[in-house]
Amino acid sequence: MPLSSLAKLIGLAAIWGGSFLFMRIAAPVLGPVLLIQLRVALAAVFLLGLAFLSKKKLDLKSDWRHFLILGLFNTAIPFLLFAWAAKSLPASLMSVLNATTPIWGAVLGAIWLRNRLSVKTIAGLSLGITGVAVLVGLDGGHLSPTALLGVGAGLIAAACYAIAALYSKVAKSVDAFSNAHGSMWAATLMVAPATPFFPAASAANIWVVICVLMLGILCSGIAYVLYFKLIDEIGAAPATTVTFLVPVFGVLWGSLILHEHVGWISVIGGLLIITGTALITGFSPSVLMKRRVATAE
Template sequence: MNLASLCRLLALAALWGGSFLFMRIAAPAWGAVPTAFVRVVLGAAGLLALLALVRLRPAFGGKLGAALVLGAINSGVPFLMFALAAQVLPAGYSAILNATTPLMGVVIGALAFGERITPARVGGVLLGMAGVAVLAQAGPVALTAPVVGGIAACLLATACYGLAGFLTRRWITQRGGLDSRLVALGSQWGAVLALAPFALWEAARQPVATWLQAGPTVWGAMLALGLLCTSFAYVLYFRLIADVGPVKALTVTFLIPLFGVAWGWLVLGEVATLAHAAGGVLIALALWLVLWPAASPAPAPTPSAAGR
């Protein structure tokens, strides 16, 4: 990985780690639904502006419906779940729990999509579960019912991320593919449509005027969450995939918890404890087992391969 790609990787990890900080600022003030809804609206608007800037025509080739449904699964539900968790969990907790996404992918792939599950992946899932348990039991936050609910919300979000990866392959990739920026745009608008009924219901209970009265700190957090951590982060992520491939791009998952805990400690004064370190290390080891490619014997060279 060259220096430019490494800088993009670190910037992406800092942005996605920072998303948990911004949700921790906004969600207690606004509530979970407004936080998630405004985030996807800003994210969709930012991506639409990007497409206009690069003059990319939004031609979905019959895959718009799939992209919209993927948005509900890959953005709408997870963003709402993380916003719910942000009302009760420190930012560092949510960032560490977010790292279970590849583990959820292993379980969902084996149960629903016929994916081969290796002993290393089984070990990774078990280690990841142990990491979550350590964080829950030994962390600085008392294990109350709301905290358990927040942890469950984070795990539901990562399960949605894991499911969306397989559905993207089935609905988009195996049907001829689609420009990743269009997938991102369609998914964000799908999330807007999925969350709109909840936002309308929330607006009936809590008039939108009260959202507009939020202080500059909350609005700054929301703008950063929607434009930086969603729109701009997508641009970095897809550029990283193009430059270094999806497997190396996934190593951002290892760095997000580090930034999430660090931002919470620096900005919000959240306590960083040995439980964060122990839970994070166990989940990092689990990710290594899941993401590390299995060794396979090198194929015999063929004339066509030898000429490359």
């Protein structure tokens, strides 16, 4: 992998890991609905500007249903669920729960697409489920009932991401930038009707405003651009290795900035989930090395 691509990969993981930090700060103040409405609207406007500069138009006449499905399962529902979970869960735990997406993908793929589960996939599922059980059953002993519901919300959000990914495999072919752009506008329209009924819990300070801007422009707008560039440079499979780095940064930012305590049980549960995800996706460091050699040649 070229150093420039590796830098983009690490940068993307740092940005997406930071999204849980920003939600943890802003969600208790603004509430999940208003926060996500601002996030998706800012991202949609940002991507609209990029589309204007690059002269990329959305084909709404034929793709609007497709954008609505993606906007629902890849943006609106999971964003709202994680924002709700952020009112009670630490950023580090949310980032680990997010890493269960490939695990959900394997389970739902076996049910929906009738994908055959290999021995490695079954082993990965077992490790992932064990990791979640460790986090909730052992490390969750100090969590309130509301926080345990937040864990459930985070797991459902990850399942929604998996549904969106599986849908993309069987849906009509639409370029990645249009998928992001169209789905952000779809999510904006979906969340907007509920926003007046869920006002902010308290007045926002400058830090909350910064978090909202970061979530909308950096974590949703710029991050998508980085991700698309990575796919073009190194391919879709190597680009998905960002899944394993996001929890690292989620835990790092939560610990450094919010002073969240990360115990050994949390570390063990997180490692079990990430290892299970690696088995399911077939990730191996040798894959990246082969890609780097091929690029150099």
